[in-house]
Amino acid sequence: MRESSVAGIQRGLHGQIVEVMAQRILSGTIPEGATINVPDLQADLGVSLTAVREALKVLTAKGLVDARQKRGTFVRPRTDWNLLDPDMIRWHFSDSDVRPELLEELHEVRGIVEPAAARLAAVRAQDSHLEALDIAMAAMESATDDLAAVAADLAFHRALLAATGNELLTKMEVIMETGLADRDRLVHKVKPSDDPVPSHRRVLEAIRAHDPVAAEQAMKELLAKAAEDLHEVRGA
Amino acid sequence: MRESSVAGIQRGLHGQIVEVMAQRILSGTIPEGATINVPDLQADLGVSLTAVREALKVLTAKGLVDARQKRGTFVRPRTDWNLLDPDMIRWHFSDSDVRPELLEELHEVRGIVEPAAARLAAVRAQDSHLEALDIAMAAMESATDDLAAVAADLAFHRALLAATGNELLTKMEVIMETGLADRDRLVHKVKPSDDPVPSHRRVLEAIRAHDPVAAEQAMKELLAKAAEDLHEVRGA
DNA sequence: TCCTCGTAATTTACGAATTAATATTGACAC
DNA sequence: GTGTCAATATTAATTCGTAAATTACGAGGA
Known part of the structure; x- marks a missing residue:
């Protein structure tokens, strides 16, 4: 796996979720404006609510998603993404596409x-x-x-x-x-x-x-x- | 308070903690390399561990802090901060100094x-x-x-x-x-x-x-x- | 002197309970 | 009969207290 992550360091289980979710959003697997079903995601990845939640919190900090009570957690429009963030740049190019x-x-x-x-x-x-x-x-x-x-x-x-x-x-x-x-x-x-x-x-x-x-x-x-x-x- | 936060949206109680901690670090109240005592912070602000934790997770995403098991949570050196982040720019100039x-x-x-x-x-x-x-x-x-x-x-x-x-x-x-x-x-x-x-x-x-x-x-x-x-x- | 193992301290993860915002439904006025 | 406002029910995020996993440090032995 990646050993020297110079940029924002996200260790532990939830760090992997961050990578997975970021890839899904950046690659368009989850399109802009889509709502993220947190319980489903929790079941899919087989982790707890907190782990998913903390991962989404990181993505929120990078402008990728936005969580509103009662309405759900959405993927924000591309214009709001922090493309200048080191992690974002890395994620963009670490994937195959x-x-x-x-x-x-x-x-x-x-x-x-x-x-x-x-x-x-x-x-x-x-x-x-x-x-x-x-x-x-x-x-x-x-x-x-x-x-x-x-x-x-x-x-x-x-x-x-x-x-x-x-x-x-x-x-x-x-x-x-x-x-x-x-x-x-x-x-x-x-x-x-x-x-x-x-x-x-x-x-x-x-x-x-x-x-x-x-x-x-x-x-x-x-x-x-x-x-x-x-x-x-x-x-x- | 701030109504239209165009940048990374951090709602709720923990959003306030993010602002407070970010200001403390950016202003130098908490210097580079200092360890953040999470239980103390929890007591100071009168909130739960999770709230503090999620706030620190956001700061981690912006390169401000780094949490290592057993050693604690540190303020990262200034050279690692994501100054190009919209929130970071805002925090820099929203304060008096x-x-x-x-x-x-x-x-x-x-x-x-x-x-x-x-x-x-x-x-x-x-x-x-x-x-x-x-x-x-x-x-x-x-x-x-x-x-x-x-x-x-x-x-x-x-x-x-x-x-x-x-x-x-x-x-x-x-x-x-x-x-x-x-x-x-x-x-x-x-x-x-x-x-x-x-x-x-x-x-x-x-x-x-x-x-x-x-x-x-x-x-x-x-x-x-x-x-x-x-x-x-x-x-x- | 170096390696190994145990312990302690701290982050990380969990599930339940709470809070907050929205949509729906009902009543009242026009 | 229709439109508007308010109260309520619903739903999902948010927060809490506790349990588990990890790892750095030190002690003991080879």
């Missing part, structure tokens, strides 16, 4: 946020942030297998967001990481020879030089290349 | 996302989206009091994000709206004569003309003016 549209949107957001983040990082990066970027860079250079390469890539982009000094931007790392992991997964299979080091180094050096324009440009180029690779792979 | 830093960061994110959103909207806006923008525009023009003006402003920016056709961007309306509401609250007191219509109309017409460059530029100018106003007011 990957959603191509959401993946596209994810890359689009990445294309908006990361160049701006690079610009801000160039202006405000502290020594500690540069150090983190250097470490990620070194790991990327010395990576031998795919796993290490992807980890280093993730670490770099995480450090970049942190270097902006903006907490809200830093929180968007979940979006960046999912998009990045998707790209890596696809591209590394087809173009294993591709070297991500030069493009990342250009970003890093621009940040170190406190040159916001160059940093933004370098990041745009990095993303353009990533998009190109992705397009190439999709075509094939 | 407004956080100037987070407000600054909010405006920064707005400055990154909204111009890009305007650009995308110019490319992809459907008729229904343009209609929504028109309605907001008309409401802005005919607004007589501050309340109506702010509502129209919010509606416009919400419609703009929706017009991008990107669900993730649309979800960032919470951030945009909070920043916008803050600006309006401050500025309208000092410069009530200020007319927001022309700048918004320029954005709208650029979108209608499907001119992404003009739309992005118009939005940048709108935000620059907003930032200028804010700076002016802060100085005074």
Whole structure:
């Protein structure tokens, strides 16, 4: 099973119910506006009322369902779901039915946020942030297998967001990481020879030089290349 | 009390506990890493274990706390909090101790996302989206009091994000709206004569003309003016 | 010094009772 | 005869007190 659940940690029996119910709602098995029959669910899963209840409470917190006395527990309209929640992002992609549209949107957001983040990082990066970027860079250079390469890539982009000094931007790392992991997964299979080091180094050096324009440009180029690779792979 | 809680709806007794605990944690009354004594809390608030438990379950879902058997329930480090959650944003600003830093960061994110959103909207806006923008525009023009003006402003920016056709961007309306509401609250007191219509109309017409460059530029100018106003007011 | 097992403390789960909101039905007025 | 308002019955969420499961820590032995 999933060992390192970085996001919202839901342990125990009811944690499994949360996953199951979330999957059912996100996949559309239980459609928007449908009422959830709690006693039936209780019987189906063979657990107590409290366990189901606590699971639904978590889903309520994420905007997926809404419980009203006497009327029942409903699935809220999709517009009310907290798609920016780390768990929600994870649930979206952990299941078999990957959603191509959401993946596209994810890359689009990445294309908006990361160049701006690079610009801000160039202006405000502290020594500690540069150090983190250097470490990620070194790991990327010395990576031998795919796993290490992807980890280093993730670490770099995480450090970049942190270097902006903006907490809200830093929180968007979940979006960046999912998009990045998707790209890596696809591209590394087809173009294993591709070297991500030069493009990342250009970003890093621009940040170190406190040159916001160059940093933004370098990041745009990095993303353009990533998009190109992705397009190439999709075509094939 | 709060009547229209747009975000995650937590009704009943335990909903109040959620608010109380969230405020205590966000304000730092209960510091990061502190253990929450559940029996004490139960006694303090005079409610049952289940009520407290369900409240903590919601906070767990938002990354605020983590419960481990035998060790207790802890406040998680700030880096794990889901600041992008609508409830979290609301709780941050509903209390007396407004956080100037987070407000600054909010405006920064707005400055990154909204111009890009305007650009995308110019490319992809459907008729229904343009209609929504028109309605907001008309409401802005005919607004007589501050309340109506702010509502129209919010509606416009919400419609703009929706017009991008990107669900993730649309979800960032919470951030945009909070920043916008803050600006309006401050500025309208000092410069009530200020007319927001022309700048918004320029954005709208650029979108209608499907001119992404003009739309992005118009939005940048709108935000620059907003930032200028804010700076002016802060100085005074 | 390291491994194993027992104990204590705390979360987690259960089933019953309570509370609250809605729909239905009846009566009264128009 | 019809429409509106109020009281009541019904239904599902909410809350409660208690029992069970889990796991970290410490003691004892190899």
